[in-house]
Amino acid sequence: MANKRIDEPTGVETVGHEWDGIEELNNPLPRWWIITWVLCIVFSIGYMVVYPAWPMLNKATEGVWGWTSRGQLAQETKVAEGARASTLAALAATPIEQIPNDPKLLNAAISGGKAAFRVNCVQCHGSGAAGSIGYPNLNDDDWLWGGNVKDIELTLLHGIRQPGNDQTRTSLMPNFGQDGILTAAQINDVAGHVLSLSGKAPANAGGAAAFAANCAVCHGTDGKGLRQFGAPNLADAIWLYGGKKEQVTASVYKAHAGVMPAWGGKLDAVTIKMLAVYVHSLGGGEDFSEAPTTPAVADNGNAKP
Amino acid sequence: MQSPETAPSHLDLYEKRKAVFPKAVDGRFRRFKWLVMVVTLAIYYGTPWLRWDRGPYAPDQAVLLDLGNRRFFMFGIEIWPHEFYFVAGLLIMAGIGLFLVTSAVGRAWCGYSCPQTVWTDLFQHVDRFIDGDRNAQLRLEAAPWGPQKIFKRGLKWTIYLVISFWTGGAWIMYFADAPTLTRDFWAGDAAMVAYGTVAVLTVMTFLLGGFLREQVCVYMCPWPRIQTAMLDEKSLIVTYKDWRGEPRGSVKKAEKNPGGVGDCIDCNQCVNVCPTGYDIRNGQDIQCITCALCIDACDTVMQQIGRPRGLIDYATLEDCEIERAGGAPKPVMKALFHTRTLVYLGVWGAIGVALLFALGVRSQIDVSVQKDRNPPFMLMSDGEIRNAYTLKLRNMQARPRPMQVTLEGLPGAVMWTDDMAREKASRIIRVTAAPDQVKALRVYVVAPDDTTPQSFTFTLLATDAEGGGDSSEVRFDAPEE
Numbered sequence: 001m002a003n004k005r006i007d008e009p010t011g012v013e014t015v016g017h018e019w020d021g022i023e024e025l026n027n028p029l030p031r032w033w034i035i036t037w038v039l040c041i042v043f044s045i046g047y048m049v050v051y052p053a054w055p056m057l058n059k060a061t062e063g064v065w066g067w068t069s070r071g072q073l074a075q076e077t078k079v080a081e082g083a084r085a086s087t088l089a090a091l092a093a094t095p096i097e098q099i100p101n102d103p104k105l106l107n108a109a110i111s112g113g114k115a116a117f118r119v120n121c122v123q124c125h126g127s128g129a130a131g132s133i134g135y136p137n138l139n140d141d142d143w144l145w146g147g148n149v150k151d152i153e154l155t156l157l158h159g160i161r162q163p164g165n166d167q168t169r170t171s172l173m174p175n176f177g178q179d180g181i182l183t184a185a186q187i188n189d190v191a192g193h194v195l196s197l198s199g200k201a202p203a204n205a206g207g208a209a210a211f212a213a214n215c216a217v218c219h220g221t222d223g224k225g226l227r228q229f230g231a232p233n234l235a236d237a238i239w240l241y242g243g244k245k246e247q248v249t250a251s252v253y254k255a256h257a258g259v260m261p262a263w264g265g266k267l268d269a270v271t272i273k274m275l276a277v278y279v280h281s282l283g284g285g286e287d288f289s290e291a292p293t294t295p296a297v298a299d300n301g302n303a304k305p
Numbered sequence: 306m307q308s309p310e311t312a313p314s315h316l317d318l319y320e321k322r323k324a325v326f327p328k329a330v331d332g333r334f335r336r337f338k339w340l341v342m343v344v345t346l347a348i349y350y351g352t353p354w355l356r357w358d359r360g361p362y363a364p365d366q367a368v369l370l371d372l373g374n375r376r377f378f379m380f381g382i383e384i385w386p387h388e389f390y391f392v393a394g395l396l397i398m399a400g401i402g403l404f405l406v407t408s409a410v411g412r413a414w415c416g417y418s419c420p421q422t423v424w425t426d427l428f429q430h431v432d433r434f435i436d437g438d439r440n441a442q443l444r445l446e447a448a449p450w451g452p453q454k455i456f457k458r459g460l461k462w463t464i465y466l467v468i469s470f471w472t473g474g475a476w477i478m479y480f481a482d483a484p485t486l487t488r489d490f491w492a493g494d495a496a497m498v499a500y501g502t503v504a505v506l507t508v509m510t511f512l513l514g515g516f517l518r519e520q521v522c523v524y525m526c527p528w529p530r531i532q533t534a535m536l537d538e539k540s541l542i543v544t545y546k547d548w549r550g551e552p553r554g555s556v557k558k559a560e561k562n563p564g565g566v567g568d569c570i571d572c573n574q575c576v577n578v579c580p581t582g583y584d585i586r587n588g589q590d591i592q593c594i595t596c597a598l599c600i601d602a603c604d605t606v607m608q609q610i611g612r613p614r615g616l617i618d619y620a621t622l623e624d625c626e627i628e629r630a631g632g633a634p635k636p637v638m639k640a641l642f643h644t645r646t647l648v649y650l651g652v653w654g655a656i657g658v659a660l661l662f663a664l665g666v667r668s669q670i671d672v673s674v675q676k677d678r679n680p681p682f683m684l685m686s687d688g689e690i691r692n693a694y695t696l697k698l699r700n701m702q703a704r705p706r707p708m709q710v711t712l713e714g715l716p717g718a719v720m721w722t723d724d725m726a727r728e729k730a731s732r733i734i735r736v737t738a739a740p741d742q743v744k745a746l747r748v749y750v751v752a753p754d755d756t757t758p759q760s761f762t763f764t765l766l767a768t769d770a771e772g773g774g775d776s777s778e779v780r781f782d783a784p785e786e
Contacts (some may be wrong), residue, residue, distance in 0.1 A: 202503075
C-alpha cells in the first residue's frame with residue numbers, strides 16, 4: 001500500500017487505506033490468538049480427512065474413519081440392547097406370577113410392556129387401553145377371560161377365536177335371530193330381560209323364560225356370565241357392544257364373536273410377559289388370591305366394601 | 306504526560322508479550338491484598354471439608370452441590386431443583402453486588418478478589434520465593450539456559466503444577482463427600498468426570514496463573530470492558546495526580562530549581578510493582594486492575610524523600626477536578642455513598658430480604674397431582690366411575706415423616722392405591738414419606754354412578770408433632786349426560 005505512514009498520536013503504522021479521511025491502524029494481534037487460529041486450521045484439515053466433509057455429486061466424501069450417522073445409531077442401539085440384556089434375561093427366568101415381588105423387575109416389565117403395547121395393541125384397544133365398542137377396556141375390573149396376570153398372558157399368547165390354535169380362547173354364541181332360533185318378539189323380550197338384570201329396564205316374564213331356556217347355559221341363571229366360555233357378565237354396567245336396547249337386541253340377533261390375534265407366534269415370550277404385566281397394572285388386574293373359582297364370586301369380590 | 310513512544314520500524318503480525326516481573330512491595334494495600342488472598346483461598350480450599358450434622362438421612366458436608374441427587378446443601382439450607390430461584394436470586398445479587406462495588410470503588414473485584422488476580426498473585430509470590438525479586442528475575446530471564454536456570458525453572462513449574470493440581474482437586478470436593486472422594490480419587494475409584502475435571506482445571510490454572518497472567522485481563526476477560534461502561538466520575542479509581550506530579554524531575558533538580566518541578570521523581574517504582582506492568586501515570590486503562598500496589602510503592606518513596614503521600618491515590622474524577630482547582634476533596638465516606646451506589650444498595654438489599662423471607666416461609670411438605678387423561682374416566686362393572694391420579698408427596702426434611710392424604714369434596718367417593726386392595730378403599734390413605742425424597746402414589750378414586758364432572762381436593766397432612774400440609778385441587782371426570 002502506498003499511503004502507509006506512522007500515525008502521530010499513537011505511534012502505530014496505518015494499513016494504507018483511506019476512506020473520506022478515515023484511516024485504519026495496523027494493530028497487531030496477540031501471538032496466542034494467531035497460534036489458536038493456526039491450530040484451528042490444522043484441526044479442520046484433520047477433520048476433513050477423517051470425517052465426511054466434501055460434498056460430491058452423489059454423496060459426500062466418506063472420510064478415512066468411515067464414520068456415518070447410521071453406523072453411530074447402530075452402535076448405540078447395540079449398546080442399549082446390551083444394557084437391557086440382563087433385565088430381559090431376568091424377566092425370562094422369573095415366572096410371571098413372581099415378577100411383582102421384585103419392584104425393579106416389575107417397573108422394567110411395566111415400561112417394556114407399555115412400549116410394546118403402543119406398537120402392537122393401541123390399534124384396537126386405544127392408546128389409553130380404554131377400548132371402544134367391540135374392543136374391551138383393559139383398565140376396568142371386568143374380564144371376559146380372567147384378569148390375573150397368568151390369564152392375561154394366556155390370552156395374549158393364544159389370542160381369541162384363532163383357528164388352528166388349540167389353546168386359543170374360544171366360544172360361540174348362536175345367532176338367535178339370523179338362524180331363526182328365536183322369534184323377533186322373543187328377542188325383544190330377552191333383550192328387555194338382560195337390561196333388567198342391571199336395572200335398566202323393567203322385568204318381564206316372557207324374557208326371563210326365554211333367557212332361562214336359551215342363554216342361562218353360558219351366561220348363568222343370574223346372567224353373571226361364565227369365564228370358562230368367555231360369556232360376559234350381563235348384570236354389570238359394562239357393555240362390550242353397547243348397553244342400549246337396540247344394541248343388545250342386535251347382539252342377540254347376530255352374535256359378534258370378536259377376535260384377537262395370537263401374539264405367541266408374533267412376539268417373543270419376554271415381550272408377551274411384559275405386556276401381560278403392563279395390562280395387569282392398569283388398575284383392574286386381579287390377584288391370584290382374588291382369582292374366582294366362579295365368576296359370581298369374582299364380582300362380589302370386586303364390589304365396594 | 307509522556308510523549309508518544311517512537312514507532313517501531315518493523316511491525317509484526319502479532320504482539321509479543323512483554324513479560325512482567327513485579328517488584329515486591331509493602332504497604333497498607335499490599336497488606337489488605339494479603340488478607341483477601343488468605344481469606345479467599347482458605348474459603349476455596351477449606352469449605353468442602355467443613356462438616357454439618359443433618360442427621361442420618363442426609364450428607365454431613367456443610368456445602369455440597371449434590372448433582373446426582375439434585376440437592377444443594379449450604380449449611381442449614383437445603384435447596385431442591387424446584388427452588389432454583391434461590392440460586393438465581395443469589396446470582397442476581399452477585400451481579401448487582403458487582404455493579405455496586407464498581408460504582409463505589411471501581412474495579413475492586415479485579416484488583417483484590419478475582420480468582421485470576423488471586424492466583425496470579427500467588428504464583429508471583431512463588432516466582433519471588435524461587436527466583437528472588439524483580440531484578441534477580443530479570444537477570445535469570447536474560448541468562449542463557451544452564452544447570453541453575455533449568456533447576457530453578459523446573460522447581461518453579463513443579464510448584465505451579467502442585468498448586469494447580471490442588472486447585473483443581475479442591476473444585477470437585479464441592480460436588481461429592483470430600484473425604485470419600487479423596488480416598489476414591491487416589492484409589493482410582495472416582496468417576497471419570499472427577500479425573501477429567503481435575504485435569505482440565507489443573508491445566509487451566511497452570512496456564513492462566515503461571516503464564517498468561519495479565520493477558521487474561523487485558524485480552525480475554527469481558528469484565529474490564531463492561532466496567533469501563535459502569536465507572537463514572539463518582540467512582541473511586543487509582544489516579545496519578547498529574548497536577549501535583551508534573552513536570553517530573555529528580556530530587557536534585559528540585560533542589561536546584563524549587564517550584565519548577567512536580568513531586569514525581571520518575572523513579573518508576575509504580576510501574577515496577579504493577580502486576581500487569583502498566584504505567585498508571587498514563588491514566589486509567591483496561592490494564593489497570595486497581596490493585597493499588599502503585600499507591601503503596603509511591604507512598605513509600607514519598608515518605609523517603611519527605612513529601613506528602615498520595616501522589617498516586619484512590620480518587621474520583623470529580624474530586625480530581627476539585628483538587629486540580631485547589632479545593633479540598635470530599636471525605637471518602639461521602640465519595641462511597643452517592644445516588645447510584647445507594648440505588649444499587651437498595652435493590653441489592655431488597656432482593657436479599659425477599660430471598661430471606663422466601664426462605665423463611667417456604668414449605669417443606671408438598672403434594673402435586675397429575676391426573677390420568679387417557680382414559681379420562683372409566684366405568685367399573687358395578688357402574689361406579691373411576692379416575693386415576695398420580696400423587697407426588699414431597700418430604701424435604703431429612704427424616705421419614707408419617708403423612709395422610711384425604712379426599713375433600715366429591716361425596717361418596719373413596720380411593721385406594723396400587724399397593725392395596727380395592728376392598729380397603731377409604732377417604733384417607735396413610736403413608737410414610739421417606740426422608741428427603743418424593744414419594745409417588747398411584748391413586749384410584751371411585752365415585753357413585755350419578756357423579757357429575759366436578760373438582761375436588763387432595764389434602765396432605767403430616768401427622769407427626771411438627772405437622773404442616775398442603776392441598777391440591779383436581780378435576781374428577783365423569784360421563785356428561
